[in-house]
Every structure is written in C-alpha cells, then in structure tokens.
Amino acid sequence: MLIDALEKMAMVADLLTDEQRKRAVLMQVFYKVQKENNYLPEDKLREISEELKIPLSEVYSTASFYKQFHFMPRGKNIVCVCVGTACHVRGAPKVLEKLEEEFGVKAGETAKDLSVTLETVGCIGCCGLAPVITLNEEISGEVNAKKLKEVVDIVLGKTNVQLTS
C-alpha cells in the first residue's frame, strides 16, 4: 500500500514542471522561515524570491493568502479571543476590552516589548464553552475574571502556572 502511494507520488512529481515544483516548495519555505523568525521578514521574502526565481509580488501574494503567515513581528505569547456569535453573546467584548487594557494593545496588535500579540478569531469550534480564549494554542473556556487574571499573569511573567482549561 505504501509502495503504491510512493509510486503514485513519483508519477505526479514527474508530471510537474520546474515552475510548479518551485511553487510547491514555497509553503514549506514559508513555514520554516516563520518558525525561525516568528514571522516572514521582508528581507527573507526577497531572498526566497531571488532563490526560487519567483517574482516578489507572487511570493508575497501567495503568503498573504494564508492567515497563518504573518508579516510583522509577533509576540512571545499569542492570546486570541473568540468573537464568534456564542462567545459574543456570552461576554467576549468585555473579555477583549479587559485584555486590551491589561496588555496595552488593541486587537491585532503586538506589545512593543514583544511579550504578547492579541488577536481575535471568528469561532474556534467549542461554542459550548463560551466565552473562549486561547493562549499559545491552549484553550480556556467559560472565561471569567479569575481565568483572565491567570492569562494576564502568565503573559506578564508573574506566574508559571498552567492555564486552567
């Protein structure tokens, strides 16, 4: 079965032109660069463009199509507030307001000291736990004042306890 899959992949690879192969590696390169830098710096995008001989505009437009790639430095911690309907109804605007106040940034911004980036998302799929936030991929549901303080303390380095889910 594995051999079949490998043979099929090889057949597909044979059908690709050099141009298609170059574009196929773009995503992997983006992931690698973002992992190393926490975002996609302009000079790296220029380097990718030159190395792969793909116009910079095309490199940029491909990367910008995907929400997971970022073009500005991001914080060491990523706090994301769900602002989907269920979370909105159950207090997400107040949660967001409190976090903006605590971190001194607006949604979509990164603190100057790069301690945190505050983001919003439409729905993360656990509406039954609304309101929901995430801290670096960890989900915290039924967010209340105590949980918000936990998140703030973790981000500001006042504690190293784990986030209560």
Ligand code: FES
């Ligand atoms: S609306 Fe927030 S998790 Fe669905």
